[in-house]
Structure formats: structure tokens, C-alpha cells
Amino acid sequence: MKRILLPLVVTILGVSCAGDDGIPVYRQSGRSVDERVEDLLRRMTLEEKILQLNQYIVGLNTNVNNIGREIEEVPAGIGSVIYFSDNVALRNELQRKAVEETRLGIPVLFGFDVIHGFRTIYPIPLAQGCSWNPSLVETLCRTAAREARLSGTDWTFSPMIDVSRDARWGRVAECYGEDPYCNAVMGVASVRGYQGEDLYLTERIAACAKHYVGYGLSQGGRDYTSTDVSMQSLWDTYLPPYKACVEAGVETVMSAFNDINGVPATANAALLTDILKRRWGHAGFVVSDWNAVEQLVAQGYARDRKEAALRAFTAGVEMDMKDDCYRAYFPELLDEGKITQRQIDEAVSRILRLKFRLGLFERPYTDSLPEAERVLAPEALQAAEQLAGESMVLLKNDGVLPLSGVDDIAVIGPMARDRFHLLGSWRCHGRAEDAQTLYEGLEQEFGSGVSLHYAPGCDFDGSDRSGFARARQLAARCDVVILCLGERAEWSGENASRSTIALPEIQQELVEALSTCGKPLVVVLSNGRPLDLHRMEPLASAMLEIWQPGLRGGSAMAGILSGRVNPSGRLCMTFPRSTGQIPIFYNSRSSARPDQGHYQDISNTPLYEFGYGLSYSKFVYGELSADTDRISAHEPFTVRVDVTNESDVDGYETVHWYVTDPCCSITRPVKELRYFEKRLIPAGATETFTFRVVPERDLAYVDSEGNPLLEAGEFRIGVKDRSLTLNLE
Numbered sequence: 059m060k061r062i063l064l065p066l067v068v069t070i071l072g073v074s075c076a077g078d079d080g081i082p083v084y085r086q087s088g089r090s091v092d093e094r095v096e097d098l099l100r101r102m103t104l105e106e107k108i109l110q111l112n113q114y115i116v117g118l119n120t121n122v123n124n125i126g127r128e129i130e131e132v133p134a135g136i137g138s139v140i141y142f143s144d145n146v147a148l149r150n151e152l153q154r155k156a157v158e159e160t161r162l163g164i165p166v167l168f169g170f171d172v173i174h175g176f177r178t179i180y181p182i183p184l185a186q187g188c189s190w191n192p193s194l195v196e197t198l199c200r201t202a203a204r205e206a207r208l209s210g211t212d213w214t215f216s217p218m219i220d221v222s223r224d225a226r227w228g229r230v231a232e233c234y235g236e237d238p239y240c241n242a243v244m245g246v247a248s249v250r251g252y253q254g255e256d257l258y259l260t261e262r263i264a265a266c267a268k269h270y271v272g273y274g275l276s277q278g279g280r281d282y283t284s285t286d287v288s289m290q291s292l293w294d295t296y297l298p299p300y301k302a303c304v305e306a307g308v309e310t311v312m313s314a315f316n317d318i319n320g321v322p323a324t325a326n327a328a329l330l331t332d333i334l335k336r337r338w339g340h341a342g343f344v345v346s347d348w349n350a351v352e353q354l355v356a357q358g359y360a361r362d363r364k365e366a367a368l369r370a371f372t373a374g375v376e377m378d379m380k381d382d383c384y385r386a387y388f389p390e391l392l393d394e395g396k397i398t399q400r401q402i403d404e405a406v407s408r409i410l411r412l413k414f415r416l417g418l419f420e421r422p423y424t425d426s427l428p429e430a431e432r433v434l435a436p437e438a439l440q441a442a443e444q445l446a447g448e449s450m451v452l453l454k455n456d457g458v459l460p461l462s463g464v465d466d467i468a469v470i471g472p473m474a475r476d477r478f479h480l481l482g483s484w485r486c487h488g489r490a491e492d493a494q495t496l497y498e499g500l501e502q503e504f505g506s507g508v509s510l511h512y513a514p515g516c517d518f519d520g521s522d523r524s525g526f527a528r529a530r531q532l533a534a535r536c537d538v539v540i541l542c543l544g545e546r547a548e549w550s551g552e553n554a555s556r557s558t559i560a561l562p563e564i565q566q567e568l569v570e571a572l573s574t575c576g577k578p579l580v581v582v583l584s585n586g587r588p589l590d591l592h593r594m595e596p597l598a599s600a601m602l603e604i605w606q607p608g609l610r611g612g613s614a615m616a617g618i619l620s621g622r623v624n625p626s627g628r629l630c631m632t633f634p635r636s637t638g639q640i641p642i643f644y645n646s647r648s649s650a651r652p653d654q655g656h657y658q659d660i661s662n663t664p665l666y667e668f669g670y671g672l673s674y675s676k677f678v679y680g681e682l683s684a685d686t687d688r689i690s691a692h693e694p695f696t697v698r699v700d701v702t703n704e705s706d707v708d709g710y711e712t713v714h715w716y717v718t719d720p721c722c723s724i725t726r727p728v729k730e731l732r733y734f735e736k737r738l739i740p741a742g743a744t745e746t747f748t749f750r751v752v753p754e755r756d757l758a759y760v761d762s763e764g765n766p767l768l769e770a771g772e773f774r775i776g777v778k779d780r781s782l783t784l785n786l787e
């Protein structure tokens with residue numbers, strides 16, 4: 059009898075055996091992900107492995123006639139693509155090429171920027187931060203994940219958790235504001251919403267925490283610049299949201315564009331490998347930002363693309379987004395011994411692991427469902443409206459709101475009938491035609507009993523004042539003016555910095571022109587950053603910040619104006635008095651001379667501070683109390699406060715719990731948000747809010763190497779203007 063040589067040959071070649079039933083191990087869904095990855099890796103050639111480490115672009119072209127060509131241009135064995143289309147057939151065609159025309163049939167991973175919705179666009183992240191409602195944020199991310207997965211996207215480049223304190227930077231729109239804790243909580247809520255408990259064969263998608271790290275510190279708010287940040291600030295401010303997302307199981311992380319203290323984030327081994335992977339144990343992979351590997355040359359950190367590939371890869375970036383440096387140079391770098399097979403295997407395993415976890419080997423294709431079954435479900439739109447309402451911040455109200463007893467409303471301003479700009483930047487597959495205008499929201503809200511009269515007044519910018527006269531006439535004839543102002547969508551987001559955060563002169567002048575008509579002026583603002591409002595604030599009877607609220611901003615805004623919705627948004631980013639006050643944020647460190655060093659021309663305080671926002675209810679805070687007066691490092695304790703709604707309107711209140719450590723071996727911010735809770739307080743009722751303090755988590759701090767530090771002595775725990783002093787023994 060002949061000896062069976064095959065298994066022996068297979069072993070000698072280092073190729074693993076097929077399973078008992080002849081199916082390769084990596085194709086057996088019952089095997090563990092690690093077994094499958096190990097088996098597949100052993101079967102792959104070097105070229106196949108290297109392809110997995112690259113991400114190409116597909117779908118910018120919406121012309122169906124070119125689909126064939128577009129697919130031809132992408133190598134069948136590519137690791138991932140950024141998929142700009144929601145065309146399921148195109149996606150499946152590309153996937154078919156990977157699955158059927160390659161030796162091992164490894165599916166492609168389809169990624170895209172699903173930032174605040176896929177087709178059901180909800181408020182921008184900066185607005186979401188102001189809702190202080192992480193569970194609603196989680197719900198909306200789940201909705202976005204579903205729409206995305208059913209339309210062929212497996213992976214989103216979200217959440218962005220770059221703590222940002224410079225409103226000139228257009229990307230403040232994409233994060234959750236100036237506070238590390240708020241970014242951490244909202245980031246984790248997003249990760250949970252996108253990924254759920256299990257990615258396998260579900261309607262969830264992989265998340266990506268970005269941009270690691272310090273990108274929010276771009277100099278002067280100019281995008282892509284270098285950042286100079288102390289290790290202390292990195293550890294106490296910029297890294298915590300990432301650590302929280304890693305602990306929550308975020309599948310991937312994106313490296314940032316910026317240079318950090320002389321080493322670009324995309325080639326920063328200390329941050330990517332030592333901290334992210336070794337210290338925090340991130341088991342997923344890191345993708346570079348768009349062209350960021352090649353940009354190491356522009357940043358002066360690599361002589362050429364080849365060296366850039368070497369630097370990024372050895373620092374810990376597993377996937378090269380878009381610029382093809384890895385594919386082009388890895389064979390040479392391997393031959394030269396600058397990178398090793400082992401490093402490549404490790405990187406490829408991280409990427410394959412996600413593909414297995416997503417169930418892509420079992421379900422590579424996307425079912426072709428009718429649009430109505432994939433996107434814009436009524437409950438998704440309803441949740442988008444709720445989040446829009448909860449994220450809007452009432453900045454001023456002299457009593458004109460909620461509106462009552464009005465018969466004629468003048469609706470004026472460039473934003474009033476706009477659909478597009480309300481969606482903001484990164485609108486994914488959102489369409490202006492799906493959006494409700496502010497005017498339509500008002501029409502629906504006020505019905506036939508009230509007459510609306512519209513005039514644009516002016517454009518978003520420019521110098522055409524010819525519409526002012528008509529706007530003034532209208533204002534004079536009506537009972538109240540609703541003036542809808544703001545920013546074009548492209549004025550915030552990536553590569554959208556502004557040297558001043560005031561609205562353009564023409565919009566300011568329109569406010570001035572209307573303020574002398576003798577009618578209450580309700581200013582509604584839609585924008586992607588905090589604004590300098592010092593000039594219009596004294597002229598307005600009320601100001602409502604609605605951000606870029608998405609598809610259902612119109613009804614949410616109108617609901618607040620009518621009183622159907624009681625405003626509950628609170629700022630997650632400070633509104634300075636002027637651009638020159640930047641940077642200004644609540645959690646700065648104490649001045650050496652608090653009574654001096656002020657600006658000579660304006661106050662040192664902001665116009666609207668972090669946590670600020672008005673309600674139609676009146677909330678009165680009681681005294682704080684703790685369940686102990688002796689606290690120790692290892693024993694949690696509880697602090698409580700009663701909040702009474704002394705009004706006849708039910709309202710949501712967010713209690714922000716701050717910790718102050720007045721003296722520490724490393725100076726600490728004047729106060730730090732450690733916990734928050736938002737709850738409905740019925741009219742006339744009192745609710746007790748509690749904060750379970752875990753000293754090692756909530757009172758501790760980190761040093762410049764990331765080591766926690768908890769020192770005995772005095773601590774203050776505060777809410778609003780109340781605080782309680784406790785002594786840690």
C-alpha cells in the first residue's frame with residue numbers, strides 16, 4: 059500500500075491541514091478566530107499578506123458605466139477599501155472578485171466615514187456631547203451601524219475623541235468638546251452602539267477611535283499642523299478617551315496626521331506600540347489616516363515613501379490608508395532585513411481577526427434590500443429628532459420663549475429654508491432632500507393658526523445687503539422674528555479652519571438691522587463650532603444653538619420654540635467672548651495670580667461656560683451630602699444632592715459632578731468632570747442625584763508617565779455652585 063504523503067508534505071511546507079471533513083480550518087466557522095487566523099496565515103504568500111495591509115479607495119465615481127473599470131483597478135486580494143458608494147451591487151462585485159478570483163478567497167473589509175449617521179443623519183458629535191445622553195447616542199450609532207451594514211459598509215472611522223479646545227479648528231464639529239471625560243463617555247457609547255456585544259453576522263459594524271492622538275491641539279486651529287504637548291497633558295487630557303475606548307473593545311484605532319513633539323503620530327512607536335498595544339493591550343489594528351504614511355515625507359520624518367512605509371509600520375501602523383506605500387515597498391524592505399516576516403504576520407493577523415469576527419468569511423456579500431428596508435426607518439428618524447432636541451442649547455431667553463400668543467412670525471435668514479447646511483460636515487450618504495428645513499419645522503409645529511412670513515435677508519456671507527429692507531418690513535409687520543443664521547456645512551469639519559469664530563459681517567449686520575424693528579428677536583444658530591456671539595447677544599431676546607442637527611432639526615427646533623420640547627442641552631465646549639480668548643476651557647490650571655493677568659479689553663470669563671444651558675424649568679439645588687466624612691483610598695462612598703424643579707414644566711436636568719484637588723504634587727485643573735447624569739424632573743418634584751465615588755478612579759490623577767496618583771488631603775466635590783470638602787486619610 060502506498061504511504062499517504064500529503065499530510066507530511068503539508069506539514070513540511072508549513073501549511074496547516076484541512077479539517078476532518080476536508081474543509082480548511084480557516085473556513086470552519088466552528089473554530090476559534092485564533093485557530094482560523096493561524097491556519098489562514100500559514101497558507102498565505104507574502105504578496106497576499108502584504109495586500110491585506112493596504113486600503114484603497116472605491117466608489118467616488120457614481121457613474122454606473124464606469125463600475126467595471128473601477129473594480130478592475132482594485133487588486134482582488136486587497137485588505138480593505140474605503141467605500142464611498144452605497145451601491146450594494148458594486149460592493150458585491152468587488153467582493154466576488156476577492157472571494158472567487160483569489161486563491162484563498164479572503165473577503166475585503168469595506169470601511170467608510172459613518173460619523174453622524176449613514177443616511178439618517180443626526181446631529182454632529184459636538185452637538186451630541188451637549189445632549190449629555192450617552193444612551194441616546196448609543197441608540198443612534200446602532201441605527202447608523204444597521205443602515206451601514208445593510209448597505210455594504212462593515213467598518214466606520216468613528217468615533218473621533220480628540221479633546222478640542224480651539225474653536226478655530228474646523229474638526230471640533232467631529233468630537234465631543236473640551237472635556238476628556240465627556241469624550242470618553244460619548245466615545246464608549248458610540249463604540250457600543252456601532253459594535254454591540256458581538257460583531258459576528260449581525261447588523262453591527264467595527265468602530266475606529268481616531269485620531270490617535272493630540273490632533274485637537276493643531277497649532278492656531280490650523281488643520282494638519284504639528285502639536286507641541288507635554289507628556290503630562292497627553293496623559294491627563296488627550297489619552298484618557300482612547301484608553302476608555304480600548305477598554306470598551308474598540309476594534310481599530312486611526313493614527314493622527316499631526317506631529318507630536320517631533321515625532322509624527324503615524325510613526326510614533328511610543329504611543330502606538332508601547333502605550334496603545336503593550337500597556338493597554340489593544341488587540342485590534344491601527345490604520346493610518348488618509349495618505350498619512352506618505353506625508354511623513356512632507357513632515358520631514360522620512361526621506362522618501364519607502365522610508366515612510368518603514369517608519370509607520372515599525373511604529374505600529376498595520377494598515378496603510380490610500381497611499382500604497384506598504385504594497386510598493388514591503389518586498390524590498392523585507393529583502394533588506396528592515397522589516398521581518400514575523401512583523402508582517404502579526405500585522406496581518408490583526409486585520410484577519412477583524413474579518414473573522416465580523417463574519418465576513420461566512421457572509422461576504424450584502425443582501426440587496428429595497429432602500430425602504432435599509433435606511434430612514436421611522437424610528438430612526440424619531441430618535442434623530444430626539445437627539446437633535448436634546449442637543450440644542452438655549453443660550454439666552456429674556457422670557458420670549460416659549461412663544462405664545464403670536465399670530466404672525468417673520469422667519470428670516472439664510473439658514474431658514476436651507477436643507478444642505480443643516481447636515482453639517484461628514485454627511486455620509488445623507489441627502490439634503492431628506493432633510494426638513496427650519497421653516498418646514500415651524501410650519502408643522504405652529505399649524506394653520508399662525509402665519510409664517512419668509513425673507514432670506516442675506517446670504518451666509520458676501521456683501522449683498524439688498525434683502526435687508528424687505529426683512530425689516532416683514533419684521534415690523536409680525537409679532538416676533540425668528541432669525542436663522544449660521545455656518546455653511548463646509549465651514550467646519552476637516553481642513554475647515556477659520557481665523558475668527560464670529561459669523562460673517564453680513565449676518566451680524568442683519569441682526570443689527572432687525573434689532574431696531576421693535577420686535578422680539580429669536581436668533582437660531584446652526585454651526586459646527588462655538589461662535590463668538592458677543593456682538594449679537596445684547597440685541598437678541600433669545601438665542602438657541604441648534605448646531606448642525608441633521609434631518610430632523612427643523613421639528614426639534616420648532617418644538618423648543620413652541621414649548622413642546624423643554625430645552626435640555628448643556629454646552630460641552632466653552633463659547634469664548636472673542637476669538638482672541640482662545641484657548642479658553644473650564645478645566646484649566648489655577649493662575650499664580652488669579653486676581654491679575656486679565657485682558658485689559660474684555661473679561662477673562664467666557665460668554666457661555668462649559669455646562670451652560672437654559673431650561674424652561676427652574677431647577678434649585680440643595681446642599682451636598684456624603685454618606686461618610688472620613689474617606690479612604692480603597693473605600694467607595696456616595697455623594698448626593700437634591701434637585702427640585704420649582705416650575706410648572708417638566709424638565710430634564712443634567713447634574714455634572716466635578717472633583718477639585720486643591721493641592722497635589724502635580725497641579726491639577728481647577729475642576730474636573732468625573733460623572734454626570736441626566737434625568738427628568740417632573741414639575742414641582744425633587745430628585746436625588748447621587749455620585750458613587752471610587753477614590754482610585756475618581757479622585758486620582760496621572761503623572762507624566764501615566765501612573766495613577768492618589769494623595770491624601772483635601773478634595774472638593776461639586777455640582778453647580780455647591781461643593782463639599784472631604785479629607786482623604
Ligand code: BGC
Pocket residue numbers: 140171215268347348552
Ligand atoms: C480624515 C479621517 C477620515 C479619513 C477617511 C481623513 O482625511 O482625517 O478622519 O476618517 O480621511 O475618509
